[in-house]
Amino acid sequence: MTFLQFPGGFQWGAATAAYQIEGAYNEDDRGLSIWDTFSHQPGTIERGENGDVACDHYHRYRDDVELMAQLGLQTYRFSVSWSRVQPWGYGAINEKGLAFYDRLVDALLEKNIQPAVTLYHWDLPQGLQDLGGWANRDTAERFGEYAALMFERLGDRVTRWITLNEPIVFTLMGHLTGRMAPGIRDIRIAARAIHHALLAHGRAVAAFRASGRAGEIGITNANTSYEPADDRPETQQAVELARDFDSRLFHGPVFGRGYPGSVLRYYESKGAPFPIEDGDMEAIAAPIDFLGVNLYSRARIEPAPERGVGYRTAAPTLPLLPMGYEAAPHALGDFVRWVSKEYGNPRIYITENGVCDNTEPGPDGAIDDHVRIDLLRGFLVGLHGAIEEGADVRAYYQWSLLDNFEWAYGYRMRFGMVYTDFETQARIPKRSAAWYSEVIRRNGVELID
């Protein structure tokens, strides 16, 4: 067996998000977010579930931090619920909400776990949605103010900040397919949401620099590693289009390359132009310190001239995981290689990578999630290869610490290395948790050959 050693100083962690774990949705003067509104509407979430209680992390954060310490985590990525600290998303500040994040950060630091804070993981305050949400340009300004507040309050202890999590998901699934909050289906609103979300990112980066706080700031995109379904030249062109409409749409502006021409033309042809104003592209391109990479799978792409976008996803050829993703462990290394080359080898943190494996406790109570372990191992082997080839990857956050509220799927889809019994709120580390602890302890992974 070969052992693949990661570079010295490489950090290992886990990630979560506020609405997926906190619960306490109406406690301590928290305002409502679009996910409270959306999940309380019949028909939006499987089995009518919602995040009212979720993992009850708001009350159990101390135990959860203890669990992280037992697992050996070196860093923990969580998100702040904007409406907990600013109930309407603007104006009044909720000191009780801020105090929760103060306590959480202090508890992490006591255990020597570095906090990495995501400012926005999809839970827009309902007060801002009532004013138009991401379709309204002012939301970007309000986000800049909220970011400044967080830098002021936590920036003495938090030095790693992520502006937005996966803007492609909350803009397109929230405003084009309607599968996520706020449940809108309108391409004109989707185009506005995309541009304003990226502008919000730029405003937050500017606020961070203005705050004078020490530390680093970046953005986290959702990614898929695109592969040609065959070796025809037109198939490779289709892959490039898929990258335009997904990867380059959200990375290009941040790295100063602007929106891909193919994407601008498509949205304009639909009567949905991006509402770009003077100075916006410069603001969005404010230099970042790192790129957050989330990756779960690959997609095979084939040409589709009859579709406006010119490509489509070809039939999967690998086994499918419960959420429909192909089990493609090579995808992480492949994507990291691609993004590193495309954007000049930025510093990268893998801010999410994980596996949905819904294994339940066996008769002895143990949870043998071997599918997760095998795939995680494969992802890490690929990542190690990309680092060996020169990619500047410094940290890896597994999604997720705990089984949690998986958005429209409710609690059915389990991504945790720790099992959550949602009846009792018991936390039971799975086999993958022990495996991951060993990866951390040895700073590397066994290559089973």
Ligand code: IFM
């Ligand atoms: O649970 C989500 C997370 O909120 C964003 N990235 C993907 C995860 C798994 O689907």
